[in-house]
Amino acid sequence: MPTMFPASQVDGLIRTGGSCRVNVAVKAGFSCGDKIYVVNINPVTHTRLPQYVRGKRGVVVGDHGVFVFPDTNAELRGEKPQHVYSVMFTARDLWGDTTPANDKLYIDLFEDYIRHADPK
């Protein structure tokens, strides 16, 4: 079985919710303003990457810090801590030309899910 969660922290967990933020220094591969595209992966195991953004192009607009990577952690293949970014997509890039031109979607994506659209 995995490591026990200390009973002393249960009260805090209930009151404030849990966080998978990790307090380790990991170099950020992306900066605000970077144009990215999302990888097209279809794992049969757990992933936090929704189907509707796979293969789409977007822009990094924020860096939330470093978090446990759910895809590997769900399989007990390590925490693989990495940056999570806020990424902006236009609604038209996701849903086509019949959607309003000014609508945008912001979604948080782990670094493993994105690639530089314009390699430096």
Add this chain to the structure above:
Amino acid sequence: MNGIHDLGGRHGMGPIDIDPEQPIFHAEWERRMFGMFILAFAGGHFNIDQFRSAIEQMQPSRYLESDYYEHWLHSLETWCIKNGSLTEEEIDQRMKKLAEGAP
């Protein structure tokens, strides 16, 4: 996995209920389910990503027809059976007793 849980962009699912007045728990069993989750998590039966993963592997029609906390129950049972702290027979026996009016 490309499961039924990934509903983003699907049509015909109806509006999202964002009533701020709705209760945290709709029934007493939901409150107990929340407590059981905390205890099982604190006891090391699963990590949060394993917990979500088991929910995604629910039979799709069952997933859509069941409540939020039923998804939690499914995952909790799944992991407790996997690690040997519960058996399906024990769950069935308990369900039978509850149906017969046991407290």
